[in-house]
Amino acid sequence: MFSLNKLTLKAKVIIVSVIVLIISMGIVYIRNTHPITVVKINDWIFVLSNDKGNWYYKANSINVDGQTNIMTVWVKIVYTDKGRQEFLKIHKKDEYVNIDRSLSLLVINVPKMIYDEDRVVH
Numbered sequence: 001m002f003s004l005n006k007l008t009l010k011a012k013v014i015i016v017s018v019i020v021l022i023i024s025m026g027i028v029y030i031r032n033t034h035p036i037t038v039v040k041i042n043d044w045i046f047v048l049s050n051d052k053g054n055w056y057y058k059a060n061s062i063n064v065d066g067q068t069n070i071m072t073v074w075v076k077i078v079y080t081d082k083g084r085q086e087f088l089k090i091h092k093k094d095e096y097v098n099i100d101r102s103l104s105l106l107v108i109n110v111p112k113m114i115y116d117e118d119r120v121v122h
Contacts, residue, residue, distance in 0.1 A: 012115065015047075016108055016113070018048065022045075022047065023057075023059075023062060043059070043060060044057070045059050051083070052079065052080060053078055057075050058075075069109070069110045070108065070109055071107075071108040073108070074104070074105055075104045077101060078100065087099050087102075091122075102122050104119065
């Protein structure tokens with residue numbers, strides 16, 4: 001299971017919206033107050049957790065094109081045992097023996113609220 005292309009459209013919109021909201025709130029907060037302390041794990045910032053895994057984004061990888069309002073950001077999923085088992089069930093033909101995490105470069109069209117995975121590394 002747990003690659004981004006297997007999620008429903010509603011789940012994708014929610015995840016992208018949460019990431020955009022967190023980033024926007026952080027930018028506004030930093031501009032209006034003193035710097036904040038963010039919990040980082042190897043420069044990855046925690047977004048959410050569910051029974052399939054923990055989601056992170058890499059803050060220094062965020063790039064927004066001012067002309068097109070297209071945003072790119074690296075997202076990482078660190079799988080739980082359940083998420084790992086579901087991933088391996090779906091990717092049998094890919095000959096994975098074990099999977100720990102997935103990295104995805106998301107390309108987000110902010111005005112249209114849609115995104116695509118440009119690159120995925122398991």
